[in-house]
Amino acid sequence: MTQDDLLTRAQAWLAEDPDSETREELDELIRTGANGELAARFAGTLQFGTAGLRGELGAGPMRMNRSVVIRAAAGLAAYLKAKGQDGGLVVIGYDARYKSADFARDTAAVMTGAGLRAALLPRPLPTPVLAYAIRHLGAVAGVEVTASHNPPRDNGYKVYLGDGSQIVPPADAEIAAEIDAIRSLHDVPRPETGWETLGDEVLDAYLERTDAVLSPGSPRTARTVYTAMHGVGKDVLTAAFARAGFPPPALVAAQAEPDPAFPTVAFPNPEEPGAMDLAFEAARAVDPDLVIANDPDADRCAVAVPDPEVVGGWRMLRGDEVGALLAAHLVHKGATGVFAESIVSSSLLGRIAEAAGVGYEETLTGFKWIARVDGLRYGYEEALGYCVDPEGVRDKDGITAALLVTELASVLKEQGRTLTDLLDDLAVAHGLHATDQLSVRVEDLSVIANAMAALRERPPVTLAGLTVVSAEDLTKGTESLPPTDGLRYHLEGAYKARVIVRPSGTEPKLKCYLEVVVPVAAAVDLAPARATAHELLVAIKRDLSAAAGL
Numbered sequence: 001m002t003q004d005d006l007l008t009r010a011q012a013w014l015a016e017d018p019d020s021e022t023r024e025e026l027d028e029l030i031r032t033g034a035n036g037e038l039a040a041r042f043a044g045t046l047q048f049g050t051a052g053l054r055g056e057l058g059a060g061p062m063r064m065n066r067s068v069v070i071r072a073a074a075g076l077a078a079y080l081k082a083k084g085q086d087g088g089l090v091v092i093g094y095d096a097r098y099k100s101a102d103f104a105r106d107t108a109a110v111m112t113g114a115g116l117r118a119a120l121l122p123r124p125l126p127t128p129v130l131a132y133a134i135r136h137l138g139a140v141a142g143v144e145v146t147a148s149h150n151p152p153r154d155n156g157y158k159v160y161l162g163d164g165s166q167i168v169p170p171a172d173a174e175i176a177a178e179i180d181a182i183r184s185l186h187d188v189p190r191p192e193t194g195w196e197t198l199g200d201e202v203l204d205a206y207l208e209r210t211d212a213v214l215s216p217g218s219p220r221t222a223r224t225v226y227t228a229m230h231g232v233g234k235d236v237l238t239a240a241f242a243r244a245g246f247p248p249p250a251l252v253a254a255q256a257e258p259d260p261a262f263p264t265v266a267f268p269n270p271e272e273p274g275a276m277d278l279a280f281e282a283a284r285a286v287d288p289d290l291v292i293a294n295d296p297d298a299d300r301c302a303v304a305v306p307d308p309e310v311v312g313g314w315r316m317l318r319g320d321e322v323g324a325l326l327a328a329h330l331v332h333k334g335a336t337g338v339f340a341e342s343i344v345s346s347s348l349l350g351r352i353a354e355a356a357g358v359g360y361e362e363t364l365t366g367f368k369w370i371a372r373v374d375g376l377r378y379g380y381e382e383a384l385g386y387c388v389d390p391e392g393v394r395d396k397d398g399i400t401a402a403l404l405v406t407e408l409a410s411v412l413k414e415q416g417r418t419l420t421d422l423l424d425d426l427a428v429a430h431g432l433h434a435t436d437q438l439s440v441r442v443e444d445l446s447v448i449a450n451a452m453a454a455l456r457e458r459p460p461v462t463l464a465g466l467t468v469v470s471a472e473d474l475t476k477g478t479e480s481l482p483p484t485d486g487l488r489y490h491l492e493g494a495y496k497a498r499v500i501v502r503p504s505g506t507e508p509k510l511k512c513y514l515e516v517v518v519p520v521a522a523a524v525d526l527a528p529a530r531a532t533a534h535e536l537l538v539a540i541k542r543d544l545s546a547a548a549g550l
Helices: 003-016 020-031 035-041 066-082 100-113 127-136 171-180 201-213 234-244 277-286 319-332 348-356 398-414 419-430 446-457 523-548
Strands: 053-056 089-094 117-120 141-145 154-161 224-227 290-294 301-306 314-316 338-342 359-363 376-381 385-387 432-441 466-473 487-492 496-503 509-518
Touching: 003 020, 003 035, 020 035, 053 066, 066 089, 066 100, 066 141, 066 154, 066 171, 089 100, 089 127, 100 117, 100 141, 100 154, 127 141, 127 154, 127 201, 127 398, 201 234, 201 398, 224 234, 224 277, 234 398, 277 290, 277 301, 277 314, 290 398, 301 319, 301 398, 301 419, 319 338, 319 348, 319 376, 319 385, 319 398, 319 419, 319 432, 338 348, 348 359, 348 419, 385 398, 398 419, 419 432, 419 523, 432 446, 432 523, 446 487, 446 496, 446 509, 446 523, 496 523, 509 523
Parallel strands: 089 117, 089 141, 224 290, 338 359, 338 376
Antiparallel strands: 053 154, 141 154, 290 301, 301 314, 376 385, 432 509, 466 487, 487 496, 496 509
């Protein structure tokens, strides 16, 4: 676009912007002639996809701000009315990030102005409380304002339909088309009142429901250290633990209260290096049975266990390890139905399900797909997401997952055993399924596009000395999966392995998911099997990086 076009667009946006902060920011950019920054802000529009919206806060259509949110809410309202939901209830939740409360109120105003009913959750609460509230209240849709575990400068907008699960195609494209049809914010009615702000009844009902994941009379003795990672999980998790009769978690005080600046972590994600340092420090002081962390909107659950072989004495379990532990626990409790996971998660779940005689299904990445599995009893994905009560919450839920893993730790503790012992049992029974990830964060998105293109044009023939026996381009879909931007390789040789490469749906990252399966005849073989798996994973990372030109 020409310089004049850019200035015209920026001034038109400025004239409509309802937020004094972003108006001031944009006015300053125009006044100082910051044309490069303006061009970046007006290079397009933040795309509404199957994760809703997510991006950096700031002025302009390529940032998260009140103007963008009002348009998104109006598009969602138009979509719902076109589907015959006029007058239906939309329930809205939000986290404690910058602007979250503003975005939630704007959404309530837009829904009310469009002739829908709107209900706001009473304060910043975990995302699973919103997911629960949709079905509990009989809503036609739900909105959660959150950027989950993204950096402090980000925010996001997650949309659920009346079944309580996140939107999937074609709903995302249909809502996006309604958003694009909005010409001016002046065309969007936004009354000052007319929506409901809920009390604690929904939260109380959610907390009553959390008890359902535990077995009556089960041991409740495991002691925990807990961090909310500066998010909204603390009050709900501690209330759930108190109801269940677990010892009160020892809190990581510096991270216990909501703080949108996330001052103690570079990235508020338990998987990121350093994020768990304060939790491990607290654990060394009080010597608990396990450490539990939620991400800032408390839909994910991280677990760490004592490990004398690692520096500091505590080891984060991989999401795949927790996924297998919870599956084994549910099998032991007599769970029936379908166990499901995304394609990037460990194939160990399929082995556990097959041995237990329960159903098993693999889906595309994301709980928007897992939650839709018919007969779902349990679902997980490797990025610390677990759905252990699908009848209550059709999404990942870091609160109920924390309860269930603490119950498992308590059961094992009564037997003089640990979560690590159970992981060893699973490896002996089903083979050691070792997983790792090669994750490349980029400033320039063309790096991701170029890497995917390189792998498509010149697929690797071998990785780590293992032969690539199948190379699937998932953009074409498979018999059981709809199309998605990803590549999947199966490797065979001395051992079996699997690699999946895909762009992240929520962050500027290329993500490569690696799995190696090493047979284990007996417990005495575990140490050498782990060493072999580690060597293979390192070599696969190296060879894959070279093949992708990273």
